[in-house]
Amino acid sequence: MATETEPAMQADALTLRQRLPSNLFMHLGILFSIFAMSSPLILALIMSTQTTSEVYQVTNLGIGSQGLANYDIVLTDYNFATYLWNSFVMSMIIVVGKVGLSLLAALALVYYELPFERGVFMFILLTLLLPVPVRIVPLFQLMADLGWTNTMLALTGPYIASATAVFLFRQHFMSIPSSLVETAKLDGVGPLKFLFGVLIPMSKGMIAGVCVITYIYSWNQFLWPLVAVTDKSSQVVQVGIRYIQGSAQAGLTQWGLIMAGAVIALLPPLVVLIALHRPLLRTFAIQQK
Known part of the structure; x- marks a missing residue:
């Protein structure tokens, strides 16, 4: 039974490999670079909605209670x-x-x-x-x-x-x-x-x-x-x-x-x-x- 399913598994793996773009790692690298460069801006946007005490809570990475009040x-x-x-x-x-x-x-x-x-x-x-x-x-x-x-x-x-x-x-x-x-x-x-x-x-x-x-x-x-x-x-x-x-x-x-x-x-x-x-x-x- 295993010998019958092995060719099918190899065919599925080959089909999956064909579906993946040839430059997948390049796209992943670009996405990571974009995220790394935009992370300071994202962090600034989050901190701009927080109170002073919330900012000093290092683990607090969510939208703050101030909302748009700081602006x-x-x-x-x-x-x-x-x-x-x-x-x-x-x-x-x-x-x-x-x-x-x-x-x-x-x-x-x-x-x-x-x-x-x-x-x-x-x-x-x-x-x-x-x-x-x-x-x-x-x-x-x-x-x-x-x-x-x-x-x-x-x-x-x-x-x-x-x-x-x-x-x-x-x-x-x-x-x-x-x-x-x-x-x-x-x-x-x-x-x-x-x-x-x-x-x-x-x-x-x-x-x-x-x-x-x-x-x-x-x-x-x-x-x-x-x-x-x-x-x-x-x-x-x-x-x-x-x-x-x-x-x-x-x-x-x-x-x-x-x-x-x-x-x-x-x-x-x-x-x-x-x-x-x-x-x-x-x-x-x-x-x-």
Whole structure:
């Protein structure tokens, strides 16, 4: 009897093996990687619904008793809506200013005959070695001398110029066929008209990608706003989270409120990233089918 069932069992095992995808382990590895990367966000969402005592219970991994109350407390009692608005305004000003200035700089570097053009471009790239945290002391002194402290000018001014954006736009402009430039010259098209009528329409993907990168980078600024702005009503969202952390209750950090603020602060850049993820991938030359 056993000898009769053995071929049937082997046939069933062969059929099961045929049904399994050939890249099963690869899919399992991808699912595990997704879970591992998203676990901090999942944990933050859970903690944002818990009370302080529930957070400190390590084994408590369920939805807390606070529900959405922590979010309401953060938005009302801690003035988080003002911080969100300040971060939004700061990020939009930086995006518009940085992209506009970088487009003009790339236009000059590619389509104008400048003396020491390569040297100028190398000098622009060398500024990458001096980010804002390195220049924070002289920058703060400059803002104080100009009377810009506690203003939006202090938050946005140091971030308007960008060597990275100039480099990306320059390389993209150099890939545009020179026949278009010659045709524009023959038609008497001026530099600005050529920029807005030809270059920008042909660079929509690159511009969108740079805008996404710049927006997320600006939204996550913490150190410079903390130094340049002392008025709480003019602060940004990342510093606002630090204010929540500083308000302890019975000697315990209110992690539920902190996580609620962190989740709220995550939403705007997440929406921008989801909406413009395809141009961002094209900016880094990642092809999508």
